[in-house]
Amino acid sequence: MTNRTWHAVAVAVVALASTVGCRTGPPSQPGDPMLNAIRAEEREGNLTYVESQGRRLFLHYCATCHGDDARGDGQNASNLSPAPPDMTARTSQDPALIRRVIAEGSAAVGRSPLSPPWGRSLSQQQIDYLVAYCQSIGRKKP
Amino acid sequence: MGVAVEVRNTAPPRLHLVFAGLGLAFLVIFSWVLFHEGAAEWRTTQARFRRLETTVKNPHQLAQAAGVGGLRQIWLPDLGRVDRCETCHLGIDDPAFARAPAPFAAHPGTWLSTHPTDRFGCTPCHDGQGQATDYATVAHQPQPFVTRPMRPLETIEANCGVCHRALDPPDAPRLAEGRRLIVESGCFSCHEIPGFEGMTFRGPSLDSIGYKVRPAWLTSWLKDPKGYLPQSKMGNFRLSSDEIGSLQGFLLSQRAQVPLDSTGVDWKKADTANGRALFGELRCVSCHAVNGRGGTAGPELTRIGDKVRRDWLFSYLKDPHRVQADTPMLQYRLSDPQWRDVTAFLLEQYSSADTGAEPPPVTYQDARVLAAGRAVFERRGCPSCHRLAAIKDAGRIGPSLAGIADRDPDELPYGTNVVRHTTDNYIFLKVLLPDTLGQTSTMPTFAFTPADAAKIALALASIRKTDLPASYVLRRPAPVPYRPGGKFGELVARYRCLSCHTVGGFGGDLSTVPLDRIGSQLQRDYLVKYLLNPGAVRVSVEARMPVFHMLPDEAKTIADYFSMVFLDDGVEQYDTRFTAEEARRGQELYGQLGCQACHQLGTKGGYVGPELSETGARLRPGWIAAWLSKPQIYKPGTLQPDYGLSGADARALTAYLTSLGRSPAAKARGGNAQ
Numbered sequence: 001m002t003n004r005t006w007h008a009v010a011v012a013v014v015a016l017a018s019t020v021g022c023r024t025g026p027p028s029q030p031g032d033p034m035l036n037a038i039r040a041e042e043r044e045g046n047l048t049y050v051e052s053q054g055r056r057l058f059l060h061y062c063a064t065c066h067g068d069d070a071r072g073d074g075q076n077a078s079n080l081s082p083a084p085p086d087m088t089a090r091t092s093q094d095p096a097l098i099r100r101v102i103a104e105g106s107a108a109v110g111r112s113p114l115s116p117p118w119g120r121s122l123s124q125q126q127i128d129y130l131v132a133y134c135q136s137i138g139r140k141k142p
Numbered sequence: 143m144g145v146a147v148e149v150r151n152t153a154p155p156r157l158h159l160v161f162a163g164l165g166l167a168f169l170v171i172f173s174w175v176l177f178h179e180g181a182a183e184w185r186t187t188q189a190r191f192r193r194l195e196t197t198v199k200n201p202h203q204l205a206q207a208a209g210v211g212g213l214r215q216i217w218l219p220d221l222g223r224v225d226r227c228e229t230c231h232l233g234i235d236d237p238a239f240a241r242a243p244a245p246f247a248a249h250p251g252t253w254l255s256t257h258p259t260d261r262f263g264c265t266p267c268h269d270g271q272g273q274a275t276d277y278a279t280v281a282h283q284p285q286p287f288v289t290r291p292m293r294p295l296e297t298i299e300a301n302c303g304v305c306h307r308a309l310d311p312p313d314a315p316r317l318a319e320g321r322r323l324i325v326e327s328g329c330f331s332c333h334e335i336p337g338f339e340g341m342t343f344r345g346p347s348l349d350s351i352g353y354k355v356r357p358a359w360l361t362s363w364l365k366d367p368k369g370y371l372p373q374s375k376m377g378n379f380r381l382s383s384d385e386i387g388s389l390q391g392f393l394l395s396q397r398a399q400v401p402l403d404s405t406g407v408d409w410k411k412a413d414t415a416n417g418r419a420l421f422g423e424l425r426c427v428s429c430h431a432v433n434g435r436g437g438t439a440g441p442e443l444t445r446i447g448d449k450v451r452r453d454w455l456f457s458y459l460k461d462p463h464r465v466q467a468d469t470p471m472l473q474y475r476l477s478d479p480q481w482r483d484v485t486a487f488l489l490e491q492y493s494s495a496d497t498g499a500e501p502p503p504v505t506y507q508d509a510r511v512l513a514a515g516r517a518v519f520e521r522r523g524c525p526s527c528h529r530l531a532a533i534k535d536a537g538r539i540g541p542s543l544a545g546i547a548d549r550d551p552d553e554l555p556y557g558t559n560v561v562r563h564t565t566d567n568y569i570f571l572k573v574l575l576p577d578t579l580g581q582t583s584t585m586p587t588f589a590f591t592p593a594d595a596a597k598i599a600l601a602l603a604s605i606r607k608t609d610l611p612a613s614y615v616l617r618r619p620a621p622v623p624y625r626p627g628g629k630f631g632e633l634v635a636r637y638r639c640l641s642c643h644t645v646g647g648f649g650g651d652l653s654t655v656p657l658d659r660i661g662s663q664l665q666r667d668y669l670v671k672y673l674l675n676p677g678a679v680r681v682s683v684e685a686r687m688p689v690f691h692m693l694p695d696e697a698k699t700i701a702d703y704f705s706m707v708f709l710d711d712g713v714e715q716y717d718t719r720f721t722a723e724e725a726r727r728g729q730e731l732y733g734q735l736g737c738q739a740c741h742q743l744g745t746k747g748g749y750v751g752p753e754l755s756e757t758g759a760r761l762r763p764g765w766i767a768a769w770l771s772k773p774q775i776y777k778p779g780t781l782q783p784d785y786g787l788s789g790a791d792a793r794a795l796t797a798y799l800t801s802l803g804r805s806p807a808a809k810a811r812g813g814n815a816q
Binding site: 030031032033035036037038040041042049053056060061064065080105107112114117121123124125126128129 | 313738773
């Protein structure tokens, strides 16, 4: 081969090597600080987006009896007999049963009438959120 | 001719070759295009979908679904969009695919029932490139040169806000919280922000601030408002010590009015124990927090002794409207010695240990200091929030935020921040760290947490230039200012009813009771009694109505006006001739429905709703029936559930509740409870 060919081959090899090098090197990934701030808050609460929507509704509609953390220790709990249950003690929850209790009231599943029906006051979507949050309550923190 | 001959003789063999080569090249390109089109991503995706379909559906359903295929698109001329997402997302509106894997899964939630795809498409909510038909080009993930890749779920509420312009859209808590923070921080005082038109944010007017505050407090406040008061709504303007010095001199010289009214007060006789008792009785904490507990409508009082001068405080408490005409604080009816005691109590109880004696007011004579202070005051936009008669409000100092979400992200400054260039990130950094974007910003910082800054950015990211068709926009109804006249109007102004209550949506949000139909809700005699001595209807409510020390005539005027004007025609016509059987049935229902879980009756029952033993003397029957039938209509978000009562059941409960707590005389008059 001529000198010129060697030259061309060398240039090609260097070019190829540098391309590969660039691809495999650590990429300088620009961040998304706004998204990260929201995700950090989500991680802290250990809830998904849908569950955190449910928690917001829970705090508004339910916590006064069931307690802020669903331990059955809301400020109105002492007035109730039977008292609201400690929902954190349960490990598995049947979503259909939770939905029924929320929408039709505890009387609809043969319990006391103290937990009222919310099916006409809340939208289907809101009840979905609440069910998702109720299912997350027994979950351990990672 | 020579040229023509040359061409005819020499060119043909070469031209044949060129044509042959070109023909071959076209053939190759053409077959590649055909092959590429045939093997397009969406075709293989649709083939996968058909295989999945056979496992999800029965033959009958399959026969019905046959024929779905090919390029599918939704054309929305009103929104100027063409969305081909359903080419691959084939199960999106089919509940049979609820548990199917991506991209065939049905849309979660009930969103498509409220936002059908033939009206809303996909990209108005999700962003991304709707016309593309392969995963990468759609920009499911951020792509170079794509301004609006699909929004991740975490920030998708920004797109809710494009149409939902009410302050608190349902099911979008981050957007609602962002908008609340914008209102609370008063961003619209300096920036024009679409959606917040007509809102005002006012700090106190400063015309008499020279009489009001201590110089040491003013210095520390100007340096960092949150240092004195962590919940302060004023931002930190990052002023230099020179600027603080001149601004302080300028402000302390503001003694245009003479608001003081304390010459006759004998401070030696001040009784702080009586002041403490009055402080509790007047329910100051409904609006003012002390030591972290209490309302946020008025200033925090925990260190009020470090801030204000004694004579100013006395004069202000005695007649707030004379000292500061635009204050939301009401004017109580108390005597001078009573106000003296309250003032002495506040200054003694709520001062730091190192607060020294009150220095005499200083008059700054140096014209250069005053001019420099005035210049700082104007340059940093202080008049946007604080009225000062000496200075004309020059309008909004910051740039308009109309269409901010449609700014070209690559033209915005990011300073030294290594971030993806998006309007989201720009707004977020501007709110959180305004000084890192290349040049020193004149915008104050508000010490937001990153999560709060993200929510504000999210709310602002919904402000697009796009003119949506009116049928898509849900606007915030602009409240019409309510300013009644006459004797009633004077009382409303004196007792500042609208600082807490609303009429037609206009007023404060501290109270949960709008006044629009109060005359149909409450009995007139009960109103009079309540205004004279407001008790707690709910056991567990923290913000209670102040004890105004109102005159009996004033209470009667207000109650009469309410009973004649603030009526709801829909509940006024109600047959109140209840039978004993109805009342008995109502009592039965009361127990069956579990009302006692939330309501107290005598000593039994819950703390959530109002105590009911006086209901017959308190509420009007028409209102009880209307409220029980459709509570959410009258008060969205109320904890009173809608039990779906029949008219007869609602009537029975009304009969029972009306029988509670009525005076024997009223009972003797018979069934009519009016």
